[in-house]
Amino acid sequence: MNFQHEKRDITVKALRPFGTSIFSDMTALANVHGAINLSQGFPDFDGPEVIRKKAAEAIIRGPNQYAPSMGIPQFREAIARKMMRFYGLEVDPDSEVTVTAGATEGLCATLLGILEPGDEIILLEPWFDSYPPIAALAGAHIRYVSLQVPDFTLPRQALADAFNDKTKAILINSPQNPCGKVFTREELAFIADLCVKHDAYVIGDEVYEYLVYDGREHVTLLSLPELRERAFVISSTAKTFSMTGWKQGWVVAAPNLTRAVRMSHQFIVFCGQSPLQEAMAFALDFPDSHYIQFLTDYTRRKKRLCEALMDMGFKVFVPEGTYYVMVDIRSIGFDDDLDFCRLLPEKAGVAAIPASYFWNKRSQGRNLVRFCFCKKEETLDEAIRRLKRWLK
Ligand SMILES: Cc1ncc(COP(=O)(O)O)c(C=O)c1O
Numbered sequence: 001m002n003f004q005h006e007k008r009d010i011t012v013k014a015l016r017p018f019g020t021s022i023f024s025d026m027t028a029l030a031n032v033h034g035a036i037n038l039s040q041g042f043p044d045f046d047g048p049e050v051i052r053k054k055a056a057e058a059i060i061r062g063p064n065q066y067a068p069s070m071g072i073p074q075f076r077e078a079i080a081r082k083m084m085r086f087y088g089l090e091v092d093p094d095s096e097v098t099v100t101a102g103a104t105e106g107l108c109a110t111l112l113g114i115l116e117p118g119d120e121i122i123l124l125e126p127w128f129d130s131y132p133p134i135a136a137l138a139g140a141h142i143r144y145v146s147l148q149v150p151d152f153t154l155p156r157q158a159l160a161d162a163f164n165d166k167t168k169a170i171l172i173n174s175p176q177n178p179c180g181k182v183f184t185r186e187e188l189a190f191i192a193d194l195c196v197k198h199d200a201y202v203i204g205d206e207v208y209e210y211l212v213y214d215g216r217e218h219v220t221l222l223s224l225p226e227l228r229e230r231a232f233v234i235s236s237t238a239k240t241f242s243m244t245g246w247k248q249g250w251v252v253a254a255p256n257l258t259r260a261v262r263m264s265h266q267f268i269v270f271c272g273q274s275p276l277q278e279a280m281a282f283a284l285d286f287p288d289s290h291y292i293q294f295l296t297d298y299t300r301r302k303k304r305l306c307e308a309l310m311d312m313g314f315k316v317f318v319p320e321g322t323y324y325v326m327v328d329i330r331s332i333g334f335d336d337d338l339d340f341c342r343l344l345p346e347k348a349g350v351a352a353i354p355a356s357y358f359w360n361k362r363s364q365g366r367n368l369v370r371f372c373f374c375k376k377e378e379t380l381d382e383a384i385r386r387l388k389r390w391l392k
Contacts, residue, residue: 030351058275071099102247126358180319
């Protein structure tokens, strides 16, 4: 066949600047070199077998037809119960909960549902990589505000200056991937005041809500009274139940906000997979011991990797939450994150993510690299051994 137009890029202009996700690139490089993949954030173990059995039973029993677009009632009810159990929040499962294809589609449905071309959205750098492309697809203008290294402090004046009468929303990721910041209630109250003052909405990506270390508290945006009717809270089961491949997420928001999410959600995927929703409805009701064990296991992994990286001479930004740790590579004599991450799989047999991809101006994160620690402890030990061997 003669593809006369094969050189023509027909991708919409909004998406062209973004290229392929750095996660796919680094995972592919890890596979080529048989490296331990500490780049993309997925576990090398599966979540509890009882959840998988529930899903298998539901698939065999059926029905295996379209779920209601907003999600099956059991799952929406379990999400509402969880909001009461962990945050003391009363949420109506019928008018305030929408089940989405992971947090990713929840973000997409929310942003496409509320942003008009010309609206502005504020993103805090370093961000999770899907935020700018989705905002760009919606035709929104993005205002970037950088958290201040080394503590990833909220730059209050710069943030206040970024708000204006075109600001439709701000997106907050807490705990924040990749830097591990957990926003305090006081910081969120500062943001809430700006939203009220400028009549803006706030979108909260809270997928790491159960991974908050050292006695800190995860504050969901919906728990701030000023934000109860202004916040879209997005989360998913990917991280909490170690099943990133299932893509079971949700958006919780006041009824009129939920209407906007459902309007776009119905035309993106229409609905999620009902057997998996059934299984995750069961999982969300797990006793406290699951959530405690989950945090205990990750606290141990965090300590093991952070201490080892410090031993190797890296300057380590110990995370307050999430399952990632950022390091400054200048401390071991490198200065370009991309060069370092391209070298690492081949030379050390480990893969990581160049963190400058999480800033709009890549010069800002150029000396930083992100490792994930959502791996079996023996995998982490082997990665540590390999890194040590290479650095010697
Ligand atoms: C901050 C953040 N949001 C969203 C996602 C995607 O969540 P899901 O797999 O539920 O779509 C991730 C996955 O790494 C993430 O780190």
